[in-house]
Amino acid sequence: MSFKTIEWKDDKVRMIDQRLLPDQEVYHDYSTSKEVARAIKEMVIRGAPAIGVAAAMGIAVGIRSSEAATMDDFSGEFNEACEMIGQTRPTAVNLFWAIKRMKIFFDANRSAGIESLKDLLKAEAIRLCEDDISINRRIGKNGAALIKDGSTVLTHCNAGALATAGYGTALGVIRGAVESGKKVKVFADETRPFLQGARLTAWELMKDGIDVTVITDNMAGYLMKKGEIDAAIVGADRIAANGDVANKIGTYMVAVLAERHSIPFYVAAPLSTIDMTISDGESIPIEERPSREVSHIKECQLVPDGVGIRNPAFDVTPNDLVTAIITEVGVVKKDYKKGLDKFFRG
Numbered sequence: 001m002s003f004k005t006i007e008w009k010d011d012k013v014r015m016i017d018q019r020l021l022p023d024q025e026v027y028h029d030y031s032t033s034k035e036v037a038r039a040i041k042e043m044v045i046r047g048a049p050a051i052g053v054a055a056a057m058g059i060a061v062g063i064r065s066s067e068a069a070t071m072d073d074f075s076g077e078f079n080e081a082c083e084m085i086g087q088t089r090p091t092a093v094n095l096f097w098a099i100k101r102m103k104i105f106f107d108a109n110r111s112a113g114i115e116s117l118k119d120l121l122k123a124e125a126i127r128l129c130e131d132d133i134s135i136n137r138r139i140g141k142n143g144a145a146l147i148k149d150g151s152t153v154l155t156h157c158n159a160g161a162l163a164t165a166g167y168g169t170a171l172g173v174i175r176g177a178v179e180s181g182k183k184v185k186v187f188a189d190e191t192r193p194f195l196q197g198a199r200l201t202a203w204e205l206m207k208d209g210i211d212v213t214v215i216t217d218n219m220a221g222y223l224m225k226k227g228e229i230d231a232a233i234v235g236a237d238r239i240a241a242n243g244d245v246a247n248k249i250g251t252y253m254v255a256v257l258a259e260r261h262s263i264p265f266y267v268a269a270p271l272s273t274i275d276m277t278i279s280d281g282e283s284i285p286i287e288e289r290p291s292r293e294v295s296h297i298k299e300c301q302l303v304p305d306g307v308g309i310r311n312p313a314f315d316v317t318p319n320d321l322v323t324a325i326i327t328e329v330g331v332v333k334k335d336y337k338k339g340l341d342k343f344f345r346g
C-alpha cells in the first residue's frame with residue numbers, strides 16, 4: 001500500500017487527512033489525546049476500524065507526557081483520555097471496543113509502574129493497529145469465495161484501507177477476490193454528503209489498479225435493473241446481536257434495492273464491530289453531523305440560507321436484507337443471532 005491511514009511514528013500518531021483527499025495527500029502528527037479526539041470528530045480519520053485504532057493510539061500517545069507521580073493520578077489521567085476520546089463519535093462500536101481493550105490492558109499491567117506502563121500502552125496500541133490489518137486480510141480471504149469471477153460489485157461509502165489500519169473490510173473482500181485471480185469491477189456510490197465513495201474508495205482502488213466507476217447514490221437502482229450489478233458489499237459501523245447492520249447513510253437504500261433485484265447484499269466487518277450487548281439495530285445510536293456537510297461542498301453553498309437540514313450519518317439495515325456477514329473467523333448467514341453468538345462463544 002503506498003499510503004498509511006494511521007501509524008505510530010517518532011512517538012506521535014500520524015494520520016493521512018481524509019478530508020483533503022483526493023486533491024492533497026497531507027499527513028498530520030498528533031502528540032496529545034485532545035488532538036487525536038479532535039481528528040476523529042472532524043473526520044481527519046474515519047471508518048469504524050480506523051477510528052478504533054486512532055482511539056487506542058490517541059490514549060497511548062497522550063498519556064506518554066503524563067507527569068503523574070502516583071499510580072492513582074496516572075490512572076486518573078488515563079481515564080480522562082479514555083472519556084474524552086469516547087465522546088467523539090457515537091455509532092462505530094470499534095471506538096468503544098478499543099477504549100475497553102486499552103482499559104483492560106491498563107488494569108492488567110498496573111504493577112509495571114508508571115514509566116513501563118507508558119511503553120506497554122504504546123506497544124498495545126501498535127499491536128491493535130497491526131492486528132487490524134491481519135484481521136482484514138482474513139476477512140478478504142473468507143469473503144473472496146463469494147465474489148464471482150467477472151462480476152461487478154457495488155459498494156457504498158469507504159470500507160477500504162482508509163477506513164481501517166490497512167487493506168479494508170468490504171474493499172478487503174474485493175482485494176481478496178482480485179488477488180485470487182478473479183476479474184472484478186467496482187461501482188462506487190459517491191456517498192453524499194461526505195463523499196467517501198467518490199473521494200476515497202475511488203482513490204484507493206485506482207491506486208491499486210482495480211477497475212472502479214463512480215456513480216451518484218441515486219443511480220444504483222437503474223444499474224441494478226439493467227443487470228449491471230451482480231452483488232453489493234459494504235462495511236459496518238456496528239452490528240447488533242441479531243445481525244441488524246448500522247452503516248453509512250444510504251446503505252439501507254442499497255440493501256432494499258438489492259433485494260428487489262435479487263442481488264446478494266454482503267456485509268464485511270471484524271468481530272470488533274459486532275456489539276453483542278445490543279439485541280437489535282433499533283438501539284444503535286445514530287450520529288447526527290453538522291448541517292454544513294449537506295448544505296455545502298467545500299466552500300460552495302448548495303442550499304439556500306435558512307432552509308432546514310438533516311444529516312443523520314448512518315442508517316440501520318435489518319438483518320433480513322443481509323445475505324451474509326463476512327468476518328475474520330468465518331461467514332455467517334441467517335439465522336444471525338445463532339451464528340454470531342457462536343463466533344463469540346468459540
Ligand code: MRU
Nearest residue numbers: 046047048157159163235236248
Ligand atoms: O462516517 P464514516 O466515514 O466514519 O463512516 C464510515 C462507514 O460507514 C464505513 O462503511 C464503516 O465504518 C465501515 S469501515 C471498514
